Amino acid sequence: MATIAEPISEKAFTGTPRKVTAHITQNEALMFEKSSPGKKGYKLPPLDVPEVDAQALLGSAARESTGALPELSEIEIIRHFTRLSTWNYAIDLGMYPLGSCTMKYNPRVNEYVSRLEGIAEAHPYQPESLSQGALQVIKSLQECLLEITGMDAITLQPAAGAHGEFTGILLVRAYHQSRGNPRKTIIIPDSAHGTNPATAAICGYQVVNLKSNAQGGIDVAALEALVNEDTAALMLTNPSTIGVFEHQIHKIADVLHARGALLYMDGANMNALVGKTRPGDFGVDVMHLNLHKTFSTPHGGGGPGSGPVACKKILEPFLPTPVVAESSDGTLHFNYNRPQSVGRVRMFYGNFGMFVRALAYILANGPDGLRQTTEDAVLNANYIRAKLEDLYELPYKTPSMHEVVFSDRRQVRNGIKTGDLAKRLIDYGFHPYTTSFPLIVPGALMIEPTESESREELDLFIDAMRQIAREAEENPQLILDAPHSTRISRLDETGAARKPILRWKPNTE
Amino acid sequence: MRYLPKSPAEREAMLAEIGVSGINDLFSSVPEEYRLTHDLAIPRQMGESEIVDYFKQAAAHNANGYSSFLGAGAYRHYRPVIIDSLVQRGEFLTSYTPYQAEITQGTLQAIFEFQTMICELTGMDIANASMYDGSTGAAEAVMMAVRITGRGDVLVARTVHPEYREVMQTYAQHQGHVAHELAYGEDGRVDLKALDQSLTENTACVLVQSPNFFGLIEDIPAIADIVHKKGALLIVSIAEAVSLGIVRPPVEADIVSLEAQSFGVALSYGGPYCGVIAAKEKYLRQMPGRLVGETKDKHGRRGFVLTLSTREQHIRREKATSNICTNQALVALMTTIFLTVYGKEGIKELAQQNLAKAHYAVGALSRHGKLLFAGTPRFHEFVLETDEAPEQLNARLLDHKIIGGLSLARWYPELGNATLWCATELTTREQIDQAAAILAEAPVAAAVR
Numbered sequence: 001m002a003t004i005a006e007p008i009s010e011k012a013f014t015g016t017p018r019k020v021t022a023h024i025t026q027n028e029a030l031m032f033e034k035s036s037p038g039k040k041g042y043k044l045p046p047l048d049v050p051e052v053d054a055q056a057l058l059g060s061a062a063r064e065s066t067g068a069l070p071e072l073s074e075i076e077i078i079r080h081f082t083r084l085s086t087w088n089y090a091i092d093l094g095m096y097p098l099g100s101c102t103m104k105y106n107p108r109v110n111e112y113v114s115r116l117e118g119i120a121e122a123h124p125y126q127p128e129s130l131s132q133g134a135l136q137v138i139k140s141l142q143e144c145l146l147e148i149t150g151m152d153a154i155t156l157q158p159a160a161g162a163h164g165e166f167t168g169i170l171l172v173r174a175y176h177q178s179r180g181n182p183r184k185t186i187i188i189p190d191s192a193h194g195t196n197p198a199t200a201a202i203c204g205y206q207v208v209n210l211k212s213n214a215q216g217g218i219d220v221a222a223l224e225a226l227v228n229e230d231t232a233a234l235m236l237t238n239p240s241t242i243g244v245f246e247h248q249i250h251k252i253a254d255v256l257h258a259r260g261a262l263l264y265m266d267g268a269n270m271n272a273l274v275g276k277t278r279p280g281d282f283g284v285d286v287m288h289l290n291l292h293k294t295f296s297t298p299h300g301g302g303g304p305g306s307g308p309v310a311c312k313k314i315l316e317p318f319l320p321t322p323v324v325a326e327s328s329d330g331t332l333h334f335n336y337n338r339p340q341s342v343g344r345v346r347m348f349y350g351n352f353g354m355f356v357r358a359l360a361y362i363l364a365n366g367p368d369g370l371r372q373t374t375e376d377a378v379l380n381a382n383y384i385r386a387k388l389e390d391l392y393e394l395p396y397k398t399p400s401m402h403e404v405v406f407s408d409r410r411q412v413r414n415g416i417k418t419g420d421l422a423k424r425l426i427d428y429g430f431h432p433y434t435t436s437f438p439l440i441v442p443g444a445l446m447i448e449p450t451e452s453e454s455r456e457e458l459d460l461f462i463d464a465m466r467q468i469a470r471e472a473e474e475n476p477q478l479i480l481d482a483p484h485s486t487r488i489s490r491l492d493e494t495g496a497a498r499k500p501i502l503r504w505k506p507n508t509e
Numbered sequence: 510m511r512y513l514p515k516s517p518a519e520r521e522a523m524l525a526e527i528g529v530s531g532i533n534d535l536f537s538s539v540p541e542e543y544r545l546t547h548d549l550a551i552p553r554q555m556g557e558s559e560i561v562d563y564f565k566q567a568a569a570h571n572a573n574g575y576s577s578f579l580g581a582g583a584y585r586h587y588r589p590v591i592i593d594s595l596v597q598r599g600e601f602l603t604s605y606t607p608y609q610a611e612i613t614q615g616t617l618q619a620i621f622e623f624q625t626m627i628c629e630l631t632g633m634d635i636a637n638a639s640m641y642d643g644s645t646g647a648a649e650a651v652m653m654a655v656r657i658t659g660r661g662d663v664l665v666a667r668t669v670h671p672e673y674r675e676v677m678q679t680y681a682q683h684q685g686h687v688a689h690e691l692a693y694g695e696d697g698r699v700d701l702k703a704l705d706q707s708l709t710e711n712t713a714c715v716l717v718q719s720p721n722f723f724g725l726i727e728d729i730p731a732i733a734d735i736v737h738k739k740g741a742l743l744i745v746s747i748a749e750a751v752s753l754g755i756v757r758p759p760v761e762a763d764i765v766s767l768e769a770q771s772f773g774v775a776l777s778y779g780g781p782y783c784g785v786i787a788a789k790e791k792y793l794r795q796m797p798g799r800l801v802g803e804t805k806d807k808h809g810r811r812g813f814v815l816t817l818s819t820r821e822q823h824i825r826r827e828k829a830t831s832n833i834c835t836n837q838a839l840v841a842l843m844t845t846i847f848l849t850v851y852g853k854e855g856i857k858e859l860a861q862q863n864l865a866k867a868h869y870a871v872g873a874l875s876r877h878g879k880l881l882f883a884g885t886p887r888f889h890e891f892v893l894e895t896d897e898a899p900e901q902l903n904a905r906l907l908d909h910k911i912i913g914g915l916s917l918a919r920w921y922p923e924l925g926n927a928t929l930w931c932a933t934e935l936t937t938r939e940q941i942d943q944a945a946a947i948l949a950e951a952p953v954a955a956a957v958r
């Protein structure tokens with residue numbers, strides 16, 4: 001194993017990570033390579049009905065071999081996945097400042113309550129009379145989210161942010177269609193996340209690109225020039241992907257509304273707003289939330305998420321089927337009779353297990369806790385900004401909210417890019433920030449600490465970033481070769497894409 | 510607030526170091542008229558014990574202690590305990606998408622193993638890292654086929670899960686392609702003649718489900734022959750993944766869209782589940798979603814990375830193969846652990862038990878109703894037609910704490926008093942016998958209600 005930060009030359013500055021010490025991790029092969037015939041990790045109870053002859057029942061549809069599935073015992077399976085787990089970084093280990101991702105603490109009580117038997121074992125088609133608890137969870141969460149966003153109506157069906165965008169833009173389309181013309185274009189700022197244009201395209205819209213102004217925000221005059229009778233909506237992220245609140249938001253809404261277009265808000269950055277201001281109050285017509293960002297449901301290595309879509313009254317008739325409704329006797333049921341609905345965007349009712357977790361989070365916070373959470377998130381980002389802006393280029397000086405976006409401009413002079421700095425941060429015991437966007441900042445360092453970091457953790461991060469800035473000046477090769485402390489060094493991504501190996505095969509290795 | 514790691518004094522000190530006099534200075538870019546000056550009207554902050562009580566009460570208002578014959582796209586199978594032990598390790602639970610490969614090898618290797626097992630089970634060459642669920646996966650598979658063929662018509666079997674079809678329709682409506690429904694024949698499966706007649710030069714793909722919504726196994730080789738003759742693609746959707754332990758994989762398909770919930774994922778009132786798309790290798794560039802590939806580091810050590818991302822939204826934006834970003838990674842991990850536990854022999858034995866239970870249930874229940882599509886091979890679901898209306902029948906069963914078959918009237922009115930029943934390895938002989946005994950009781954008892 002390499003030790004941390006091996007100096008490549010005795011003279012050059014090599015920083016001292018204060019947060020971490022190298023330790024041993026276990027090697028572990030692919031499960032298929034560990035398998036041997038006859039080992040078992042399961043035991044089924046004896047069959048209490050007569051055996052059947054599959055060949056006779058299924059005929060030519062009977063399966064001959066189940067292929068190369070592994071055969072392992074339980075202890076080996078536990079060790080296999082436990083060893084793999086130790087190769088991951090996680091919020092539970094420390095700060096995870098991925099901008100735009102809101103990597104906050106995932107409370108364990110959320111996990112506990114989502115696994116209560118009556119919740120985890122509820123079948124989506126069990127009678128509504130036997131689902132009142134589940135329906136109540138849906139209704140309560142909807143009410144909380146409507147209050148938090150200031151909107152009028154909501155669906156919890158979408159499975160993630162991008163799926164929420166899809167649903168929201170379908171609402172926009174159905175609204176315009178109901179007025180005779182679906183319109184043709186969606187305006188998207190050049191600072192937007194890639195899912196925004198991808199969503200507009202699958203909803204049958206052309207994307208019109210809006211160039212950001214010198215402050216990285218919406219250029220209202222440019223917007224005004226772009227909006228016309230073909231414009232269905234503007235997809236706006238607020239605070240923007242550089243962490244800045246669009247202070248001209250009401251003008252933006254007015255410009256759109258004056259021409260019959262709608263304002264869609266990508267709510268990825270809602271963690272900067274909860275309890276302090278409400279999109280419904282500042283002119284947003286439709287928006288999505290990410291329960292897996294703002295409302296603490298775990299990211300799980302890439303999902304599951306949940307992307308509720310909230311909208312104003314004018315869009316309510318178009319919400320996906322079904323919606324939860326209250327009967328005259330106070331019981332809850334699903335209403336499927338929605339003639340103007342955009343249809344269904346997912347089977348059943350959405351990622352219900354995430355609703356339980358998000359509601360548990362809201363209950364644990366209450367109004368005061370949610371507000372304090374937002375304030376701490378913004379405080380942390382501004383603290384980092386104040387402590388690093390002398391060493392890292394701040395392309396937009398506008399006030400930061402929950403995240404701060406630097407650029408690598410000064411470090412590039414020594415041949416070091418944001419991705420290199422990010423790799424070196426790993427040696428200091430941190431997960432890197434976001435490097436790949438926003439596109440309006442070449443070489444972006446998009447840092448979102450969230451509220452979950454203590455001052456000590458922030459100080460360690462700041463210390464690491466400051467030492468790395470010095471290394472970039474005095475010892476650039478050290479950074480270019482980073483990380484030095486991980487199980488593996490930088491991987492050959494070009495090779496991976498050129499000759500893709502996407503599965504294990506019995507005859508390789 | 511117990512999740513927030515700061516004392517009031519620390520907050521003050523940090524504000525001072527930033528150089529502002531109060532926290533609201535940091536919100537000055539929010540126009541004053543939009544700043545909230547009162548508390549949100551949501552429940553007050555609760556202690557942990559109160560939260561647990563709240564959800565225990567909610568759980569108590571759901572079905573508890575019922576035996577259930579429900580399936581229809583959400584299946585009750587035993588979930589080995591180690592699944593939850595392992596996925597609750599913080600390193601899996603609380604990490605993000607593995608963008609930084611050096612510190613996410615655990616997630617990456619597990620996804621690579623997932624992709625491999627999905628390929629082995631479905632008979633396809635490649636599989637992605639997951640989709641939201643089976644319904645959106647099927648819809649994305651259709652869009653994929655439209656891109657590959659450049660044709661605009663889609664044929665969807667009526668025996669595909671009705672909610673999958675609805676989702677497909679929602680996705681299709683603005684893609685400029687048109688979906689047509691394909692009837693089922695007397696045997697409850699795709700009517701091959703109708704299929705042959707419906708295919709045109711402009712048919713991009715045919716979407717079928719097997720086992721289909723009635724639990725019947727479609728004749729995939731025959732369907733594939735007909736579809737391929739017209740140059741269209743065959744997409745097979747699989748809603749009950751455990752069937753793959755005993756049912757021949759749809760190797761003739763071009764794309765397979767699988768819902769893997771049956772592999773150790775809780776029912777959880779309909780989600781989160783785990784979709785996945787698998788396909789023939791030649792369609793790799795049109796695959797939606799994330800892919801993990803094997804590669805080497807500079808010392809030649811094996812490692813895994815997210816790869817071929819030039820298909821995806823963060824690079825291609827409006828030209829991406831899909832807008833999907835966050836997928837269902839942790840749920841895919843659950844299915845990976847489940848498949849490792851059961852393994853090569855266990856998945857077979859499990860499927861065999863399901864087949865046997867359903868066979869027994871068919872025998873017991875069809876004495877008091879008519880088994881529809883009787884001669885067609887099926888896995889573990891079946892359709893029963895009764896004299897009694899499903900609502901009455903189910904009300905009588907509920908009195909005995911049994912949730913009976915799902916009424917099909919909403920989607921298949923032509924089938925009359927039809928209910929869809931499912932038996933899995935968790936269904937006991939006693940439960941089946943009891944349900945049969947209640948079915949046998951005179952419907953006169955129901956009329957009294």
Ligand SMILES: Cc1ncc(COP(=O)(O)O)c(C=O)c1O
Binds near residue numbers: 268
């Ligand atoms: C600004 C923004 N919009 C949309 C998305 C997509 O959300 P999801 O990954 O939940 O689909 C993201 C995800 O990172 C994002 O940062």
